[in-house]
Amino acid sequence: MASETNQDASQSDGKATGGLKPTTAMLIADASAAPAEHPHFIHSLALHFAETAIFLVAVVGAIALGLGITAYFAEHHYVLAYLAAYAGFRFSDLIVREDAEDSPPRKELGRRIAAQLPLLATFAAAPFERTYIYGGSAPAFVSALGLLLELLGMWLALGARIQLGFFTSGRTAEHPVLVKRGFYRYIRHPIYAGTFLVTFGWTLIYGAPVTAILTLIIGTILAQRQMKSEEAAMSASFGEEYDAYRRETDALIPDIW
Template sequence: MASETNQDAPQSNGKATGGLKPTTATLLAEAIAAPGKHPHFIRGLALHFAETAIFLVAVIGAIALGLGITAYFGEHRYVLAYLVAYAGFRFSDLIVRDDAADSPPHEELSRRIVAQLPLLLTFAAAPFERTYVYGGAAPAFVRALGLLLELLGMWLALGARIQLGFFTAGRTAENPVLVTRGFYHYLRHPIYAGTFLVTFGWTLIYGAPVTAILTLIIGAIFAQRRLKSEEAAMRARFGEEYDAYMRTTDALIPAIW
């Protein structure tokens, strides 16, 4: 009489072959139909997608080097100066960042990569607009202004992150600290303000007005949603203390927003 349990089928030599594993296509179909049933598969798929995207970007960069991108940088010194400064900014930001994420590392990596997609669009759109719409290079004073805004944004974002870590040293979950000194005395979100200046400076490096306007609009929309969520959490955490802080400071732009 056959057993009702799903046992491994024996091979001809008497050894068990093991149960058949579901294929990727099967898991993908099940994950689409019931997302909560295979959360690990969804996270793994997102991580693999991010890994593939990073590799493709690296391949494109290698091709660009092979086509003589170094000569291009030699002719466009402001572009090279921006990219060198930006690389230093991102590296410094990683060093001073307080990574206290609750999610697993691969989930945090996926989240951060997805969050960078609007920035990558800006990096692609500005040179595309300059090259295929206007041609040539932007006026020198516009490019110099873009580099100046980038350096100002780096100083603001990195300085604010360092101050945040310094003023909250020794904090605990039972005794949180609301930072209202340094850059936070003037702006509630100086890190976001600085990061936006860094991004907006790229549109000026290439002199791409359409990309600059879209960056302002899309950036304002994203910032409004992000700040609303974060400030609601801060008000729930600090209560009247944060309400009083909001009444005496601006969010991103002094005297404007």
């Protein structure tokens, strides 16, 4: 009867009884729920941008093929060989790569796209420098050296990743393994070293000294920053064992760095 009395009172005042005004608790709940949707929107927007960028690259590639870039590859065998080998390298690297299980797929995609931006800049800068500054083709021995470095880099990066997976097979989160065999016996970051050789080889394929120097400088800065972050995490995980390993080995180049 109490509820009926309240209803009658509402009607006598001429006020609608079909809905309730939001309480303070309801407003607080809505406000706290809003930020949860914001990261989702940002990730979705990033994926759309990435999809658009990939589509535009595909369109540019189709136009380039229509303009006769295949004839260019026919005349420049070292460039075509490099691209074919690099495609195999990227495909193999994805197969043997161990993805971070604690990273959301969208976050992982964004990280991978961002990591490729310096590489894409190098791929654009080297042919631009050769075409618009020097003209013609790079000397054959320089291009051959670039292809050789690319193959060595592939062997080092892929081999190190395979060794890392092999020596850590069967590990658990409670008992991690510090790999100090194989390539890791001589340098602490063979995957970075191999990837750097692969990238630097592209600048030699085109004979682009300015791009080569910039690749050395920027690549060194980026590698130093990444290695510092990873080594701090490894030192926190393995303690004195990793500190001793770091004192006994070099980072990228034996007896140099």
